[in-house]
Amino acid sequence: MTEAVLTVTSLTGVEMALPIAGPGMRSYAFLVDWQIRLLGALTWLLIAVLLRLLPAIAGGPLAHELLLGGTVLALLTYFLYQPVLEMVTRGYTPGLRTAGARIVTLEGTTPGIGALLIRNVFRLIDALPLFYVVGLVSCMLTERHVRLGDLVAGTVMVQVAPQASGELDRLAAQARRDTLPLEAMELVHDLLTRWTSLAPQQRASLARSVLAKLEPGFNGADTALAEPALHRRLEALLERGR
């Protein structure tokens, strides 16, 4: 299955692709946010209950008001957490950051307050009948994996690459050293980037075959070298001169 992407055009007319977050990533971000706001709401209630136990307040007229106040604050925290955070941070919440996603417009830009407000107001429909069933079904069925609020507001949740500039810096530094042919450098860099996502046997076998081609005297059939050692040799290959 190909990954859904949002294609945007840069100022210079070059097209760029932003990978769209699927229902899994969206649900993960939602669950993290839900836990945070639930915890926040419960904290207010706990504070109100504990204050009621103070001798000066217990049994007095303030006790009832404290509980009501705590309930109102808990409800405000629970219901305003997402709209307020999204508007203040322009498309990020702690849940989205944890999941590695953010909200952008269909042009790949940071959404405005109006769009963020509308996508949050439409939670009234997306949350129906319960547990966001409408929103989840909409995410699964739509091409860009969006819920109804996103459809109306013209927003999309995309995956973010927070380390992209750092990666470019490293790659450029390696290119400057003139150590390897470009394609070989790209190959080694790619293998090292995907190292943790590959199965141990698979990455060891790939590392051996790459090292056998690029490092004179390396025996590709030698299985004595352990994975960490192979990883170190690949890194060293990028660092040292030809």
Next chain:
Amino acid sequence: MSAADDEQAAVWVRAHASQWQSLAAQADAAARRAQPTVDEALRTLRTYRVLARHLATVRSLLPGGVLAAVLERTCTGLHTAVNRPPPLTRARWARLFRDDIPAAAAAVQPIALWLAALLAASACAGWWLINTYPELVSLIASPQMIDGVEHGHLWTYQILHLGPPAMLSARIFSNNVVVTFGAFCFGTLFGLGAFYMIAINGLMLGGLLAFTHQHGLALGLLKFILAHGPVELSVMCLAAAAGTALGEAVIRPAAETRSAALRRRAEQLGPLLIACALLLLGSGLIEGFISPHPQVSIPVRLALGLGYWTLMLLWLSGRLVPRRSNAARDRSETAIPQCRTRID
């Protein structure tokens, strides 16, 4: 690709590698910066343009490679940073309240009037229904409410016992916001959801008035809703009208696609939701602090209700603060103050 091409690509990449290192640092800083100076913003724009150009070159020299992917990811990060809406300044807020909200209200005015007529018609229908079949009141009122009215007590004055006025206002406000925003959202169902919500609320209002009238308490109920009712009902009609306009965009998208028409209409009508929430906050405070108090006389309630309603009409019609022409607005918003170093 031939060996000569490979060599040419390698020469080009290595010639630009040091530039990318400095551009990567700038891209990183640009993404973190919340309020750049003019110089910083211009530098970010230059970085973005250079990286996008280099991305195009790398794609042709090393198609499908890691370098192209990394450059693309850096560019997309910068794309989002560069195309960030300006922060909400006082001028932007002023424009929202002075121009955008009245413009959105004007766009839905005819539909809002039709919905107000629907509310009145369904209230009449509710009155007739409960007058003709009094036993049907159990469909629109709880057993406690019915019991209280049958014993000569209106439930409206008992809500004071539910808690302090501030808490009461908060509960009323949140309930009204859910109903009003619900009317807006459900309007996207071809306008039918908004029609339903207006009709059902009108039916309940008329039915309850008829029921209290049968027990000689209609004046008491009218007295209760006099101060907050006009604005509350008007706001509901406005939000439902905005929802119906969304539904209309889905039914009749004109030259655009349905989703594009829906997005454009939602963007246009979004400011109206802010107005609705603020107006409901005011009527929630009146309903919590003033309406339940039997000591507040009818003339005071009437003056408050009509005064608040007139204020709302003046604001939404753009007469409270005169709206600015588009040309004047564009001139003031595109002018860059020479003496300031921050972009705001």
